[in-house]
Every structure is written in structure tokens, then in C-alpha cells.
């Protein structure tokens with residue numbers, strides 16, 4: 001019997017708020033991944049993170065030089081992703097980068113070029129693609145079950161306090177956050193929208209900084225979209241909607257509709273076929289994702305078996321599923337589900353929204 005390969009060895013760069021989710025996700029993949037090192041410019045934070053997860057603290061250069069480390073996962077401020085990630089790729093590491101991939105398409109291109117010349121794997125965290133609800137809708141889209149896109153509606157009505165923005169000097173800045181409620185919080189839903197409804201052709205947008213002080217970026221934005229496939233849609237995001245609501249994504253085709261709220265599939269309805277609502281829709285999606293039912297995306301296999309009870313899919317499960325997908329990509333020399341091209345597409349759309357809001361013009365996406 002063939003021996004299974006040794007787990008891939010990981011290091012985390014940036015030990016702030018999202019880093020524990022990476023550490024816990026990797027710890028939940030014991031046969032596949034082994035997290036050994038961490039690094040942060042803040043030495044105290046690095047030391048306490050290392051103690052919490054049983055890691056060694058190292059500098060970035062030491063991590064790049066350490067041949068025992070296969071993968072570097074970046075939990076650093078968004079506007080540092082290209083310079084750090086491209087350096088790691090050039091050093092021969094596989095790279096995982098938190099969303100957004102970077103803050104401009106040009107910076108994303110630096111990462112794409114580094115990935116291509118290194119031949120290493122690059123994935124951008126967009127964990128909600130791995131939610132059973134998103135997987136089920138994507139499989140239906142792939143099979144043409146919803147028909148042609150008529151309308152897509154995406155709403156990210158969240159709340160972030162002034163203290164949140166004050167908690168890091170990069171938050172709420174154009175230079176390092178790259179935007180506000182759309183670039184930082186809305187990017188998850190933008191990526192899902194593009195994945196499920198297809199590429200966007202034109203954007204007309206408005207934005208404001210309406211409810212926070214000491215931030216440069218928008219805290220409310222709306223955009224009207226036309227899709228390359230002829231559908232139309234709208235996108236709305238804010239961090240000023242107290243107390244905050246779950247993200248909403250509705251995809252309506254000539255043959256049916258799917259509505260996802262948070263990570264739950266609220267409605268899935270196809271003319272003359274399956275119609276499911278509420279908790280049963282979520283349970284059904286989870287069953288499909290974990291029960292071995294063949295998914296058109298073939299990525300549902302990345303979702304580890306779990307209970308099919310509604311609510312069984314919780315925070316952290318999707319990061320774990322995305323790391324598992326990344327390890328599959330490295331092992332099989334294939335593309336991860338969320339690659340650099342997908343990461344760039346979300347950043348490109350968000351930048352087009354900002355350009356339209358600043359100029360008052362309809363912006364046509366070039367790529």
C-alpha cells in the first residue's frame with residue numbers, strides 16, 4: 001500500500017485578528033497540514049500567538065530560507081499582500097493570501113506574474129465559496145438549472161464601530177485597506193457574485209463616508225451592474241447599518257432563483273423542479289456537500305464530512321475547507337478553487353466601483 005504523503009508545512013505571516021482562524025483551520029487538517037512557524041512585526045504579538053498554537057517565531061527572511069516550510073499564509077494588511085506574497089513565491093514557497101488579493105489590479109498583476117514565473121501555487125482566501133450553500137448554487141449554475149441570468153442582487157449591510165477602525169493604523173486608509181466597506185467587508189460577496197453570476201461589464205456607482213470619523217474610505221456604497229451575459233444587478237455595501245445584518249445574495253435566472261443569506265441557502269427554486277426554503281434548504285445543501293453527491297464543481301469534495309443539522313456549518317469550517325482545497329491543488333498540481341485570476345477579478349470590480357463613484361461616469365471593465 002502506498003504511503004500517504006507527509007503533511008505540508010505552513011508558516012503564518014501576521015498574527016492579528018484573522019490569524020487564529022488560519023491556525024485552527026490548519027490544526028483541523030492533521031494529516032494534510034502542519035503549522036510550525038509564525039512571524040509578526042509586533043514581537044509581543046508573535047510570541048503570544050506562538051505560545052498559543054505551539055509554534056516557533058521566526059523572521060520573514062528566516063521563513064523564506066527554511067526549506068522545511070512549504071506554504072506561507074499571509075494575514076497581513078491588504079496593501080502589503082503583493083510585495084510580501086511575490087517575495088515568498090520567488091523564494092519557492094506556495095502562497096495563500098487573505099482577501100482581498102491586493103488593493104489594485106496592478107498590484108494583483110505583480111502576484112500573478114510571480115506565481116507564473118515561480119510555478120508555485122497561489123490561492124486567495126474567499127472562504128464563503130466553500131459554504132455548502134454557495135457550492136450548491138454554483139453546481140446548479142454550472143448545470144444551467146437557473147437558466148439565463150436576469151437579475152443579481154448583493155447586499156452587505158454590516159456595522160463596524162469607530163473603535164474597529166481605530167484598532168489598526170492601516171484600517172480605513174486608501175493606502176493599505178484600499179477602500180472601506182466594499183474592499184474590506186464586501187469583497188467576500190463580490191467574489192461570490194462574480195463566481196455565481198459571471199463577469200461584470202459595466203458599473204455605475206455612488207459612495208459616501210457617512211457615519212464614521214477618522215477614516216478616508218467609503219462606509220456606504222451602491223452600484224448598478226451589467227453582466228457580460230446580459231443580466232443586470234445591484235450591489236450595496238455599508239459598515240454603518242447598526243446593528244449589522246447578514247450578507248444577502250440573490251441570483252435570479254429565467255428558470256429559477258437562489259437566495260443565500262450569510263452562509264445559509266434560504267431559497268432554491270427551479271421551475272418544474274426542486275423548491276426548498278429556509279433551514280431545510282441549508283440542511284439539503286450541507287447533505288449534498290458532505291454526502292458524496294457529485295458536485296458539478298468537483299470542489300464539494302473539499303468539504304469535510306460533518307453533521308447535516310442546520311447550523312452545523314460554523315465559522316472556521318470554510319477556511320478549513322479552503323486550506324484542504326489548496327493542499328489538493330499542491331498535491332495534484334492543479335488550480336485551487338480561488339486562484340489569483342479570481343482574486344484579481346474581485347479587486348478589479350471594486351476598483352471600477354470606486355472609479356465610477358469618483359467620476360460620476362459609467363465605467364466599463366476592460367478585463
Ligand SMILES: NC(=O)c1ccc[n+]([C@@H]2O[C@H](COP(=O)([O-])OP(=O)(O)OC[C@H]3O[C@@H](n4cnc5c(N)ncnc54)[C@H](O)[C@@H]3O)[C@@H](O)[C@H]2O)c1
Nearest residue numbers: 014015016017018040041042075076077078098099100168
Ligand atoms: N477572510 C476573512 O473573513 C477575513 C477576516 C478578517 C481579516 N481578513 C483579512 O486579513 C488581513 C489581515 O487582517 P487582520 O484584521 O487580521 O489585521 P490585523 O491588523 O489584526 O493583523 C495584521 C498583522 O500583520 C502584522 N504585519 C503587518 N505587516 C507585517 C509584515 N511585513 N510582516 C509580518 N507581520 C506584519 C501586523 O503587525 C498585525 O499584527 C487583511 O487583508 C484582511 O482583509 C480576512
